[in-house]
Amino acid sequence: MSIMTRIATLTKAALHEGLNKLENPVLLTGQYLRDLEQEIDSAEKKHRELKVAATVLERRLSEYRLQADRSESEALQAMQQGNEAAARVAVSAKLRYLESADECTTGLEETRQMLIGLEASLAGAKEEFVRLKAKRTELAARARKAAEKEQANRAAAGSAPGFGRSHSPLNLNAGNASRGFERMEDKINEWEVLADSSASAFSASRPGAPAVNPEISSAVDAELERLRGQQGSGK
Template sequence: MSSVFDRIANLAKASIHEVLNKLEDPVLMTGQYLRNLEDDIAAAEKMIKEQQMTATVQDRKSTDIAHLAKQSEIRALTALEQGDEVTARHAAAEKIRYEEQAQQYAKEAQEARDRVAELEIRLAEGKAEFARLKEKRNELAARARKAQVKAEAERPNFSRGIESGAAARGFERMEEKILNWEAQQEVSASYGNASGVADAGGTQSSAVNEELERLKEQLSNRHN
């Protein structure tokens, strides 16, 4: 799953090149950059809530299915007591199937919780970076205003325009900051795909036989 912050790096680079080409005010670019980062922080918060909800739902499913597995075991024991091995075998197979489903739901719930933990770390980093860049933007805005006042005072002496280079240096400083931010934000994530349920061939039949023997032994111990 790609991070909600991944697109910011490319967007920032594109914005820098476009602004440099047009020689626009670098402070305007940083303002748009911050707005985009703010949008992605909101998106990350939404993703966290969604994953938290997923974990809660899958946990509930796991608990419910585990309860059904217990009921199937009780039915199997009751059938064995009555000498009805056919019904007992069916109930034992049902119990195994329910237990596998419960384990799968529990695994999916844990995966969702792991995603929440990673997203929370990224979100905290993103918020800290937003606060830092916002403060940096205020500094750049003040410096830009001073540079503008100086440029106005020096007009029409164009011979010193290139020499001052305030905008270009401003972009270089912003690019350096953004490159540093990109390095901090690069976090790769991989999540395991949910594994399939075991097939119901000979292995399932063997598992049912083992479960029946265990239940018979449990029933025998109960009577002794």
């Protein structure tokens, strides 16, 4: 064997050895499982935060409805006493509470929908984690078996490491693992989008200071008229 041929053979061997280390399916799946586990932990944290947000929104919704009922009672009492100004103030408060309740209802529904989607994603990811963990064990066994076979072949041939058919199982497994990584990467991308969008759940509307609304006066008048009719029908 000429010196140039030997150099070419050694260079090729070194190149393949490096590629095999980079494409080792056992190493890749091990790293991938760690990444996926971190994503699951992050999603579970978001799930806990969304549940807390939903609980807060439910409590606020109940409070707004209670305050709206209380304001209506105060308006009726003021009307019975002939206090038109106090009745208008109470009706204005009721309308603000009802508006806040509507905004809270919308935020609560959005949060619940996010929870449903996140729970489904989490369940799927956990199932995939279990499947990939088992797959990694299988790949490790196959890689070990292929390596042992290659070592036996080299010992029998008494030659330097070759890179023919004995290496094809490792390359094939790496391809299979890479395709699995791509599929799971798409799933993780969906998680990232969902996690980013979940921030909107925590900015659910809160009742701020009442702003001057050009339509509030007519709304108050309409509500007062309804209450007057309610009083008249009750007599």
